[in-house]
Amino acid sequence: MATGRTHRPATRSRGIPEATVARLPLYLRALTALSERSVPTVSSEELATAAGVNSAKLRKDFSYLGSYGTRGVGYDVEYLVYQISRELGLTQDWPVVIVGIGNLGAALANYGGFASRGFRVAALIDADPAMAGKPVAGLPVRHTDELESIISDNGVSIGVIATPAGAAQQVCDRLVAAGVTSILNFAPTVLAVPEGVDVRKVDLSIELQILAFHEQRKAGEETTPAPAGAPRADLAARPAAQPRAAAAGTSARKGPDGEVPAVMPA
Amino acid sequence: MATGRTHRPATRSRGIPEATVARLPLYLRALTALSERSVPTVSSEELATAAGVNSAKLRKDFSYLGSYGTRGVGYDVEYLVYQISRELGLTQDWPVVIVGIGNLGAALANYGGFASRGFRVAALIDADPAMAGKPVAGLPVRHTDELESIISDNGVSIGVIATPAGAAQQVCDRLVAAGVTSILNFAPTVLAVPEGVDVRKVDLSIELQILAFHEQRKAGEETTPAPAGAPRADLAARPAAQPRAAAAGTSARKGPDGEVPAVMPA
DNA sequence: CCATCTTTGTGCACGCGTTCACAAAGGCAT
DNA sequence: ATGCCTTTGTGAACGCGTGCACAAAGATGG
DSSP states (O other): OOOOBOSSOOOOGGGOOHHHHHHHHHHHHHHHHHHHTTOOEEOHHHHHHHHTSOHHHHHHHHHHHOOOEETTTEEEHHHHHHHHHHHHTTTSOEEEEEEOOSHHHHHHHHOHHHHTTTEEEEEEEESOTTTTTOEETTEEEEEGGGHHHHHHHHTOOEEEEOSOHHHHHHHHHHHHHHTOOEEEEOSSSOOOOOTTOEEEEOOHHHHHHHHHHHHHHHHHHHHOOOOSOOTTTTSTTSOSSOOOOOOOSSOOOOOSOTTSOOOOOO | OOOOBOSSOOOOGGGOOHHHHHHHHHHHHHHHHHHHTTOOEEOHHHHHHHHTSOHHHHHHHHHHHOOOEETTTEEEHHHHHHHHHHHHTTTSOEEEEEEOOSHHHHHHHHOHHHHTTTEEEEEEEESOTTTTTOEETTEEEEEGGGHHHHHHHHTOOEEEEOSOHHHHHHHHHHHHHHTOOEEEEOSSSOOOOOTTOEEEEOOHHHHHHHHHHHHHHHHHHHSOOOOOOOOOHHHHOOOSOOTTOTTOOOOOOOBTTBOOOOOOOO
């Protein structure tokens, strides 16, 4: 998972569970693909496979939206595309601004997945004066000074932050002050925002770290004949005082806990 | 959430809950920042604030790793950095390959957050022969033909897919066949992988769609219940199926451009 | 050594999300 | 119509994750 909501305890918007909302775009993508192949109807089983989820979950998700299927037949693809799009708010146009036009910001600006889903890049903003006016993805980069006017002039309510971590909070504050109420944050920082502002974050390195955890575990399993179930065996082996924390550098020695085998994939 | 695991029902690795694992990188980031400021110890309350979570949750998360704190004092920053790094498998070096060197792939290659966390970009791979040899982020782009040899030569077990959606599954298959067992997928597709291979996905447009949902809801709450709608022509048309979808269109919404005319499915 | 104060570690309860399993609903053939 | 077959929609059970609240543990000062 590259993201998660910050604050706000899952308000259960209109009775639609947060987990379901997060899957709707997935269904929409699968349905769009079917639509392009002119498939008229689809069963929950087929669609679930295409979306990579379980069919019971899919049916329950759809049941929160209404009874849009036909028993014995399935779901009408076009109709469902429309209903989900409407529910997600994609039947209207959302102008967004991208702040921080470095490598990532430029990639986002060029990303085709936005425009095709009702998101329109209203402006690209960067703090570097040297960037100002330079065309990226067909749009001239604007300077940060213009941030407030761009937002109010275009009625932007969604902002994307792709700046370095150090600048993110400041940019966030200005976006919020100018009227933005939803923020997609790519900077590796926790953003503080007032009540009523939604923040979602995408941290590329966090995803890799989670993969590394599982990868390490996989490697450890095949090289260690140790029994699988050894819950909390390491509790007693912990040193009482804080030892000198060995530098977590490249030395892949095992930790102070003698029990845990050092996992070294050959 | 920008991501989620594909298949595999949360194996509860070594008794550490998946949700906890997903937060460890967050703690690590906050701790690293403290470490750089030479802060010796930190309380669960302080660290929780810095990481953007609740302190009880943080303490419970740490309790899965062991008793690494000192009551009445808090946690030793350096020690905790080491313990979490070790748990995540970051005390060793993970060579990764990035496949698909378009805008996003190049951005990823330049992203500093990888190298600083034990991830080393072993190679950049692209299918376009014109890209071959061109330096990106200091590395020459290699052609897809070399994929298998690069992976086995470098012992790569983690692959990043940043190709167009159409090529993703094929690339994935080749990565897996060559020995990769963890994949970070940026392509907007569901990848099918054999048992034992982990896939995490990051979909930029999905995040925006989730934000749009909440944004629409926020807008609908503050304005009068006018069934506002959608200036998107491509979705306005609705197939004449299911005539009894009674539950449709009770939501009110207001676009960022102000009130918008109602477009109800006829 | 003892009292006090701080902060951890966790037992417990609650709520959300997932999954199972099946009755109800509709299509279709006869 | 009637009966069979397919697939939806959902009630109910279960498990995971979260947050509360507090006892235990250790530091600190007298």
